[in-house]
Ligand SMILES: Nc1ncnc2c1ncn2[C@@H]1O[C@H](COP(=O)(O)OP(=O)(O)OP(=O)(O)O)[C@@H](O)[C@H]1O
């Protein structure tokens with residue numbers, strides 16, 4: 001665990017299957033509170049499955065998922081959200097025929113509607129003034145970048161301790177990717193732990209504290225982001241022009 | 248009757264029938280919107296609704312022969328019968344989901360739909376075996392006071408149907424748009440996995456959909472009995488198929504679509520009965536269905552491109 005931070009989320013020898021397909025193989029992660037951790041890996045290596053395992057969309061066949069010292073791998077998704085885990089899903093997955101405001105409301109679904117709802121709404125609107133302008137618009141009609149802002153805002157409305165992001169840079173212009181990563185850092189500085197799946201390794205490693213590399217369902221490398229940037233395997237496989245299959 | 252009065256009369260009748268079909272169509276559409284399941288057991292939840300209502304009326308001494316009520320007793324009896332029928336049907340719908348459909352959740356293919364056909368037959372046969380196969384007189388205690396426009400007339404009963412349908416559909420609309428559970432229903436319909444990850448209890452959403460749809464079917468069954476003055480174990484299949492057509496016509500999964508489709512089917516039935524012959528009603532209804540599906544495969548208000556991924 002990095003820097004002696006109290007652990008926020010741990011995977012202990014997690015194995016996840018879809019039917020006969022063995023996707024996560026004896027996976028161990030250890031995220032400290034307050035960190036930005038990024039998960040790198042090529043297509044189909046199990047990155048989204050990691051997110052789904054955290055959220056409880058798929059259940060591990062063996063191993064443990066531990067959040068703040070307690071096992072959560074048998075808990076229903078709603079309970080995990082209540083304990084402080086919120087997702088920013090792959091391809092954003094807003095509710096297209098609900099307004100931006102209603103999407104934000106859905107983010108706060110497990111919470112009682114009180115004064116802190118308005119506070120959190122203000123926080124989102126401050127972070128993304130554009131979202132405030134668009135609040136009555138149908139989410140499906142927003143641009144990709146605007147949808148990403150709403151998706152992050154929706155996660156914040158759960159008042160999470162941990163946000164799990166699945167490829168936040170996907171489909172965004174380079175300028176927008178940079179803005180998104182700035183925002184992620186800001187959110188992190190407000191005390192939220194970030195677990196982020198990324199294909200854009202250079203960008204992700206520039207803001208992350210630590211990283212894991214997943215290859216066909218196994219963790220093959222992990223360590224501080226700065227070290228990973230220098231690592232030859234990572235450079236070849238994820239920081240180059242092409243994705244070379246590393247030995 | 249002058250041609251104009253005749254047309255007006257059939258329009259009035261059509262709106263009343265249409266309100267009934269719309270109430271019934273909503274149940275198909277709500278459940279389909281959330282589960283992508285065509286629930287054929289809905290046919291006979293409607294049929295059972297008419298029997299429950301008949302049972303409640305008989306407890307008030309209304310059975311077979313016509314007894315008219317006025318004022319407070321009339322309103323009281325109608326409201327009690329309506330509430331009991333809707334709650335009973337709502338619970339029946341929830342029970343069907345819990346016992347017959349939840350075990351099949353996540354199973355790919357047409358299994359769940361075929362199960363609903365099976366449940367539908369179980370319900371109609373259960374009623375046939377316990378209540379008998381013969382057609383029953385359904386009492387209508389509402390006096391036939393009417394508003395006359397030329398020779399056409401709008402009866403109090405028709406006003407009641409319209410008002411009741413407007414209240415129920417308006418209530419449903421508000422519930423789905425405004426309430427937290429209603430929003431969870433819409434979110435689940437648009438992206439079930441994302442809704443789950445917001446912390447929505449999908450089982451609860453599905454139960455709510457079945458309860459609401461079935462309760463509305465109960466109200467429609469009550470209206471059917473009052474309108475036609477009979478019921479039997481077989482009424483679910485004809486009325487249900489028409490209402491299902493209404494839902495598809497309007498764009499299945501789309502709530503306003505089901506309302507409009509229902510009204511359209513009611514108007515066609517009334518007009519066909521007057522001008523072409525009642526036997527032709529279904530021919531026209533189903534021809535129109537084919538036509539709409541050829542020209543607009545997603546139905547009148549439906550969206551073609553699914554937003555689900
Ligand atoms: N619901 C599912 N049912 C069956 N197999 C699945 C399911 N979801 C994912 N898989 C399979 O599991 C493997 C890992 O998928 P996953 O989505 O975790 O990959 P990923 O690392 O996120 O890839 P990408 O970078 O393309 O998003 C893939 O081979 C995929 O086909």
Ligand SMILES: [Mg+2]
Nearest residue numbers: 047048049090
């Ligand atoms: Mg993925």
